Amino acid sequence: MQASQPGGACSSGLALTLVIVLVVLDPVHSQKCAGTPPIILQFVEVGADLQVPALHRVPSNLDPLYSVVRHYLDVVQQNPFPTELLRQALNDPDSVRTSQVMRYEMGYIVCAVIAVLFFFAMPVIGLCFCYWRRRQHCGGRIKAYRRSLICQRNFLMLSHLLTSIVILTSVICAFITNQRVKEQMEPGIQAVPFTLRTLRQHIDDIPQGMNLVVEQFAVPKDQTIGDLNTVGWNIGLTIHSQLKDQVYSTLEALKARAEDLQNSLHHLQILNKTVWTLTLYQGTLAPRLRDHKKSLVSLLDDPRCTSCGSLLETAKHLELGANYNKVPSVEHVFNTLHGLPKGNFPDMINQANTTFNTIPDVAVEKMATVVQDLQHEVARVVEKVQALADNFSISDHTQLMANALARMENGSRPYLKEIKHYEKYRWIGGIALCSVVLTVVICNFLGLALGAYGLAVRDDPSDYESKGEAGAMVLMVGVSLSFFFSWLLILLVFATFFIGGNVQTLVCKNWANQEIYKFMDTPGNLPPSMNITQQLGLNRRLNLTFAYQECKKGMGLWEILEHNDTYNLDDHLRLAKYTTEFEKLLSNFSTHFGEIHILNSAGRQDLETFARSGIDRINYPAFRTEMQNPIVKTSLEGLAVSLEGLQKLQRNSTVAGWLTDESQALWQIWNSSVRTQEALVVKLNKSVQFLSEIAAHLQERMRWTMAEIASVETTLPGQAHRILKQEISCFMKKEVGYFSQYLQWVRRTLTKEVASCQPFSTAMDNGRVILCDRIADPWNAFWFSLGAATFFLIPSILFAIKLTKYFRPIRNRLISTGSEETCPFHIPRVTSLKM
Numbered sequence: 001m002q003a004s005q006p007g008g009a010c011s012s013g014l015a016l017t018l019v020i021v022l023v024v025l026d027p028v029h030s031q032k033c034a035g036t037p038p039i040i041l042q043f044v045e046v047g048a049d050l051q052v053p054a055l056h057r058v059p060s061n062l063d064p065l066y067s068v069v070r071h072y073l074d075v076v077q078q079n080p081f082p083t084e085l086l087r088q089a090l091n092d093p094d095s096v097r098t099s100q101v102m103r104y105e106m107g108y109i110v111c112a113v114i115a116v117l118f119f120f121a122m123p124v125i126g127l128c129f130c131y132w133r134r135r136q137h138c139g140g141r142i143k144a145y146r147r148s149l150i151c152q153r154n155f156l157m158l159s160h161l162l163t164s165i166v167i168l169t170s171v172i173c174a175f176i177t178n179q180r181v182k183e184q185m186e187p188g189i190q191a192v193p194f195t196l197r198t199l200r201q202h203i204d205d206i207p208q209g210m211n212l213v214v215e216q217f218a219v220p221k222d223q224t225i226g227d228l229n230t231v232g233w234n235i236g237l238t239i240h241s242q243l244k245d246q247v248y249s250t251l252e253a254l255k256a257r258a259e260d261l262q263n264s265l266h267h268l269q270i271l272n273k274t275v276w277t278l279t280l281y282q283g284t285l286a287p288r289l290r291d292h293k294k295s296l297v298s299l300l301d302d303p304r305c306t307s308c309g310s311l312l313e314t315a316k317h318l319e320l321g322a323n324y325n326k327v328p329s330v331e332h333v334f335n336t337l338h339g340l341p342k343g344n345f346p347d348m349i350n351q352a353n354t355t356f357n358t359i360p361d362v363a364v365e366k367m368a369t370v371v372q373d374l375q376h377e378v379a380r381v382v383e384k385v386q387a388l389a390d391n392f393s394i395s396d397h398t399q400l401m402a403n404a405l406a407r408m409e410n411g412s413r414p415y416l417k418e419i420k421h422y423e424k425y426r427w428i429g430g431i432a433l434c435s436v437v438l439t440v441v442i443c444n445f446l447g448l449a450l451g452a453y454g455l456a457v458r459d460d461p462s463d464y465e466s467k468g469e470a471g472a473m474v475l476m477v478g479v480s481l482s483f484f485f486s487w488l489l490i491l492l493v494f495a496t497f498f499i500g501g502n503v504q505t506l507v508c509k510n511w512a513n514q515e516i517y518k519f520m521d522t523p524g525n526l527p528p529s530m531n532i533t534q535q536l537g538l539n540r541r542l543n544l545t546f547a548y549q550e551c552k553k554g555m556g557l558w559e560i561l562e563h564n565d566t567y568n569l570d571d572h573l574r575l576a577k578y579t580t581e582f583e584k585l586l587s588n589f590s591t592h593f594g595e596i597h598i599l600n601s602a603g604r605q606d607l608e609t610f611a612r613s614g615i616d617r618i619n620y621p622a623f624r625t626e627m628q629n630p631i632v633k634t635s636l637e638g639l640a641v642s643l644e645g646l647q648k649l650q651r652n653s654t655v656a657g658w659l660t661d662e663s664q665a666l667w668q669i670w671n672s673s674v675r676t677q678e679a680l681v682v683k684l685n686k687s688v689q690f691l692s693e694i695a696a697h698l699q700e701r702m703r704w705t706m707a708e709i710a711s712v713e714t715t716l717p718g719q720a721h722r723i724l725k726q727e728i729s730c731f732m733k734k735e736v737g738y739f740s741q742y743l744q745w746v747r748r749t750l751t752k753e754v755a756s757c758q759p760f761s762t763a764m765d766n767g768r769v770i771l772c773d774r775i776a777d778p779w780n781a782f783w784f785s786l787g788a789a790t791f792f793l794i795p796s797i798l799f800a801i802k803l804t805k806y807f808r809p810i811r812n813r814l815i816s817t818g819s820e821e822t823c824p825f826h827i828p829r830v831t832s833l834k835m
Helices: 012-025 063-076 083-091 098-104 106-134 148-204 206-215 218-300 309-316 331-337 345-357 359-390 399-457 466-512 515-521 532-536 544-553 575-588 601-611 620-628 636-649 653-754 758-791 793-807 818-822
Strands: none
Touching: 063 106, 063 466, 063 758, 083 098, 098 106, 106 466, 148 206, 148 399, 148 758, 148 793, 206 359, 206 653, 218 309, 218 331, 218 345, 218 359, 218 601, 218 653, 309 636, 331 601, 345 601, 359 575, 399 466, 399 532, 399 758, 399 793, 466 515, 466 758, 466 793, 515 544, 544 758, 575 653, 601 653, 620 653, 636 653, 758 793
């Protein structure tokens, strides 16, 4: 049912009360909030641009090599973290005994001894080799051919080939890791001042970030103000949209009962008048039918009437069929309802309809005062939020940390510059020495290839062949390079091994398991000049390990700093601190709804009169019984047509004339009376049908309609107040939810972005990743690979020296075998010897 027909206006209390009562009648609507659901507020990110990006270990194809090197270093350095040694070294360096250092570094000392032996032995052996070669005490050529020489030569060639492959693999790894150290060193060096500068900027920007956080309160404030401006209208629209089916259903029922009353009265009037008219018609029709029956029976029974006997029986039934004097009278019902309705039902329905459609306006009017008070309260909440920033005095306690970071940044630059300078020379030296080893490998492969080729094309072992001789010479070049550069190789290997190994075993390993933090946390381990807690202004009650772990979880910076006034963020971010008054104003809002009467006394009297009028007690079957009877028992139309047919068969013109007269008389009765009565019977049937249908459900529908009206009128005041509280509670939860979203965002932004100590823990983790994973791992892999290549030069030298004899022609081709020595009758064949 659509609203808005013009009519009289009801009071605003009538509208809101009617709606709320109908809400109560619907258990579904009374159990849930029907307003607009809360939205997720979007805030501008604050402080994210000053975060230290977290670095992670990047998987590499060299990870298996790195793992092998770390296990090797664990074997070299099996001592635990040197807590006592470091404490003495930091607090009283003069008290540190050499034996303590040597005991801790015993693995490295053993390696140093090996390196020193290699450093001196290889050049000395090389000089001796040169001397012996000059005196022809080693090298040279094979003096006699034996069949076992082939096996020895093949074994030496295969061993030398495998050794050269190992050296080649090692030197390729050395090239790769040397380049990787260079690639990671420069960004790692640049990351140190950048990270320190970012941390300092993070501290300096805390006040500005806090102000930006406070400014973001405009988001929930604007949302709340917007909701308050439309709260009354929105609640009214929501109630109207959800309850219009019920409201319109009730008004439709009232309208239907009013229409039933009017239509019943109309059909009663038709029924009463139709029955009276039919009775009147039957009173005049009955004598005429008797006269015509008498004359027609006499005519048809006349012997002169040819073939008339067939209609004689039909003519005898020419009399009235229905008798409407027998139907019950409805005069008393008609008289009871006469003059109704006295009430103006369309006007009452239009007034209720118009009142229901004004619910949004009524809600706005009722809530105008409380909305204004709530807007003022939101303005006071803005001041409370501003106090959140004013009381956040962390900047007064971060000066020590900012100064320490500035000193670290400025003090690290010269050292970083020196590291970068020396790294350049290390890289150049590594490239040069790796190139030397690569040259040795090339000499090995080339010498093996030439020597093998020379052996393949030589017909006689004693024949001279230039390619074999060249292969032997190339192998000796490789041997010479190995002896000449071995001391430089071992020097570079041990220098990088000692530095990188100690970095891995002393720093990286204990950094990963947080032993370093525990060492710094223990009182007395660090001298006063290195007291990090004092230099950074940290809370003395917290140790570094705990602070580091909590910072990783997102602890606020103010929680790890030393300050007199304890700043409790939880207290400042309590939701009740900002919403108590807001909730109180909404909870205390109340309004009074007076009683209403949907029906006035005249309308109610009309419905009650209709219900007891007796319209449902009328004997409608009696009407249907009489209406089923024909007006005349014999069909006048059929009888008239039959008479006309008989008239054509008559030989007697007199009889034919009489038949014609009777036929015309019947047609005249049919047209003038019977047709009219049949039309009245049809009209009577419609009224009886309508009234019988109304009567069948009259009492039930009337009781339901009156019960609905009575329920609305009796339960309105109390239920109206309860539903109003429910709608206000729903609105309050939604608006408080916006404040809660903001406070949660503030907590997350302060602890994770603006004033978080997480960047410091991230910076420490990044330092470990850069130093250990990105620099120390390839650094250690470099010396390990180069060291492996260097030590494998020893078997390479031995195999090369031995192979040179096999690549040169033999001096004597005399065969001396076991079979020759055991056969006394063998006479050797004389051959020419080529010296």
